[in-house]
Amino acid sequence: MNYIRSKKIFFAISLILILICFTMMGINYVRGKGILNYDIEFSGGSILQLDIKKEFSVPDDILPLVIEYLGDDSAVIQLVPNTHQVLITTKTTNAKLRTEFVDQVKHKFDLTENIILLEDSYSPTISKEIQANAMYAIILGSFLMLIYIWIRFNDFKFGAAAVIALIHDVLIMLFVYVVFRIPINNSFIAAILTIIGYSINDTIIVFDRIRENKKVIGGSDENIINVSISQTLTRSINTSITTLIMVSCLYIFGTASVKEFAFPLVIGVLSGTYSSIFIASPVWFELRKFARKRATTT
């Protein structure tokens, strides 16, 4: 297979996905749903998950209490399927109001034992900080990796190509979060960074071959790249299979919060494998061509 000749197709596939991602973000914005589905960790707010233990109706039983005691008439109230549980997301409330509210719910349904499964609250100031820290971590991490590859491979173009492949994977992950409206929280950061680590590892194994083959077989860049990719192809596929086995198990057997984390990882592993084969090396090829052109014109 000639990976360089077909590069336009690969670039196009990725670009289309990324364009869909940005379009969806735009549509979400226009519709006023928010560009991304920020979790309260990132946007500020409070969330309560209660186990009511019997049948109830949201508009009749829950909503009036939410409005009266939590003072939020735009609260998001969701049912957890196949249970008697309810998830209530509101603007940031204080602990006293929430206690009062929960007491009222208990009273209404004649419950004495604890009904709170989960209670989170983030003030808008701290959530801004968490958001900024997360962005900072991703940018600093990518930058340091770029420097490391640049030094180890003695070629800035390898580092740049690896980082472009990495940005590609981050955007594809973002695509998943945008399209499926998965909440953006601390798990999102962990997922993105895991995939960055996975993808860069994958890409480096291919680049390592290119570095080696450049010395051994020589010839055109195109030839070296094609040989190197086919030599590492089995390994790329097998590693992504074993990693996918683990991540899929996590998705299949995990609880709701685990699933939320595992699904983007499944996509991320696929994207990381795809980019290390079809994006990273062709980008390196283009960068080399560009550099040569500039050298001859000046």
Add this chain to the structure above:
Amino acid sequence: MKSVLKILGVIFLIILSVYVAYFGVGEKKVFAFSHIRLGLDLQGGVSIVYEAEGETPDPSDMAAAVAMIQVRLDKENYTEAEVAIEGDRRIRVNIPGVEDPQEAINSIGATALLTFEDIEGNVVLEGKNIKSAVGQLVDMGMGNEPAVSIKLDDEGTEAFKVATQANIGNPIIIKLDGEIISAPTVNDVIRNGESIISGSFTEESARQLANRIEAGSLPFALTPVSSSGVGAKLGMDAFNASLKAGAIGFFVILIFMIVVYRMSGVVADIALTLYVSLIIIVLSLIRSTLTLPGIAGIILSIGMAVDANVIIFTRIKEEIRAGKSIRSAVDSGFNKALSGIIDGNVTTLIASFVLYILGSGIIKSFATTLGIGIVLSMFTALVVTRILLRSFVAAGLQNPVLYGGAK
């Protein structure tokens, strides 16, 4: 013969580490998986971050606030709770294993109340009248002794003068939130608003008491900026589900490796088993907190730990195809795989390092787990797999087919 002994030795070590990871050592089960400290998202619990209102308080005030919260937690029997200063104006309180998160939040939410009472229980002085309290060595006539000296404001000085006058020979009881923390006996009328609380103090307990007294007169209010509570049941469910996912995925990978890589796959499986038990032992040993993303990180790292083995085996296969003997194919295969494996892992280590430095709470524990996972997977692939493969070859298993070569 020597090589067979080597193989048996390595296998014995692996069985030993699996045993240790499962059953632990001694009564406390150190090194065992049950000894790993679980995060609040897995065992249930509450995590609250308080922020000081107004200007940034000085460090001694922050220490006093921490002492205050500690007293309250002890009082409520939350003995496993942890209180820590984050940055220069925030305090994080973690209380593991609570059933009802709200109850815990409320019990530390109220303001501290320090009172001085006479023997009949009349309040003679309140914490708000204390200017400062210091734990120090004071000469009490019999050499220096640790004690707490307190300074009162004008209103307090007057009140204390009246109270001591009325109570000479009797104790004044000092209470924090209704709990008696000290009951010194009044020896003299105190007019200057300075007092020394003596008793059987060590330097440490005097300093602590001073902190607690100052805590009763905190110069700043604490507001919760984030609180996160998970009921114990939800946490355990998530933990058990992830454990099951990990175990099933692990066995599927063991089978996959044998099917695809035959003899080499067996070697990889042995190394992988060692890897998993080592991760458990290390996490148990350093008592790092394991959270949900942390488990996901381990599970992912099991998938990726196979990677180094796969790279090595592919190289060995190529060397065999190029016509090398099995023995030299194993050696040169390892050497050629080395640079790629190291570069790939170091970049991932960089990512976990950045997360560790910049992250907090759950993200930090994820970074720790990821970092440990990378280092251990490099060790098992580059050291253990190598020893085993070489020994297998030396023991006479030299048919290339076993290592993925052509028939």
